Amino acid sequence: MLRYILFRCLQAVPVLLIVISFTFILVRAAPGGPFDSEKVVPPQILEILNERYHLDDPLHTQLSDYILNLIKGDLGPSFRFPGRSVNELILNGLPYTLELGLYAILFALFTGVLAGLLAASRPNSIQDYIPMSLAMTGICLPAFVLGPILLLIFSIWLEWFPVSGWGQFSNDKILPTITLGSAYSAYIARLTRGGMLEILSQDFIRTARAKGLSEATIVLKHGIKGGLIPVISFLGPAMAGLLSGSFVVESIFQIPGLGRFYIQAAFNRDYTMIMGTTIFFAFLIIFFNLLSDIVAAWLNPRIRYGSSN
């Protein structure tokens, strides 16, 4: 197990290096400098700015400087907000995004696993068809369609929920959570159903049935451990989707989180900010992928012995 964890952590290092270099080169290759604006900046000032931000060093020195700073946890200064660092700006938005993501994934896990279990315990019955059609709907209604529609129905027509915001009213976190979580709930429901059906058809379940255990014990005690492995493996990649989904949800509901900030930085061409956030996102995604792989391996010995050699 330890060997597997070590192996997977080592594998993440080249990925991170690729992400960093690729982002760096891409941003540097961008047409137009970071200090382009409507006003013409005098050349002397431009020179001072370039020197201050080390933009006239050779490219490889800049890259290695950047990586060295990264190791220290420093993402550098923001180009658009003078005097503020990228770290500071990320930390401002992060709590909102994390909270939103956490609620969304909890919502998705709860409803998805429940729907999947219901469907798998009576396959090809009405108890299977209804949750699975709902899941299909969840997959075909992306967040940027579902969000505005929920907003229209529940906030504007019925006036049950506030139109925007996060944490100002007691119930303004519900719609964003559902919007972000529903697609993942749908995928989780499908994965749970598939995984449970496979497990429930195996011999040890038949043994459990023969011993006369109740259906609930069989499903919840013996089936669920193996049946949820696909869900666990899905959670890692789902994090990546949640992050990009949060861009949309934060802009629909006007939540001052990291995603909304990232899109703004993109429009402002705040290059250090884009670079810093991209690398930060990449780091998060790789970390969660790693985590979900390790948990899946812990639950299923076949995975860890299969790929570590």
Add this chain to the structure above:
Amino acid sequence: MERVIDIRQFERGRSLWQDAYTRLRRNKFALIGLVFLLCMIVLAVFADIISPYSYETQDLYLGATPPSTKHWLGTDTLGRDLFTRILYGGRVSLMVGFLATAVALIIGVTWGTVSGYMGGRIDNAMMRIVDILYALPFTIFIILLMVVFGQNIYLLFLAIGAVEWLTMARIIRGQVISIRNQDYIDAAISMGLSRFRIIFRHVLPNVLGPIIVYTTLTIPNVILLESFLSFLGLGIQPPQSSWGVLISSGVETIEEYPWLLIYPACVLSITLFSLNFLGDGLRDALDPRIAKD
């Protein structure tokens, strides 16, 4: 009366494709999906013949009007006919869907076939590359690409295609390996056929089923990604229309003119439904062994 029995009907077996066609025809949802898609494609392709309006002609005196006999789905805040804009948007969205999927298909099938057929070290190296690329946060990279190089539609095809080929390559590789281990491939090798000929004559035709299925299931993902980017303002740019652009501008006026949001949202969702149903139906029809997940 003498009954004539046509002996030919016993001689000819049913091919895999005939079988699949029969199975697909029994699947109502898949058929409805197919019909809707064909209608949507025809509408999008002949948009300029069908609609008397242009997608960018503004009529500021008219402004936003609810659906009427003159403008079937109403007009947007600049007085542009919404029906027309949805059709032209469909043209862009479907084109991105098909072309980017084609990019993914070409790269993925080539990569997967070479990797699976060669095996050994080449396979190992090629799949390691796929593994590493898989771990990259691609959506964020696409956003970065669009920001850095401007909102260029051809770049969008390439960027989306470059993301979606990975899954395709993995699936094709698995299929190719299972076919490569069959006896008839050994027979073909021992008969001295060239690698090229074996791959094109004996391997690829047999993985056509999975290729078709996953192509159909990739298209909705691509359309979704394009709409997502356009929604954020990073994909297709107004006055050009795409479903993502329409939804995003619909959200801005959601309180006053809700139909500007509802119609494009419905069209996008129904298209996604159709493609997913058709893909699932094709999977059940072409590959009965693969269970539904």
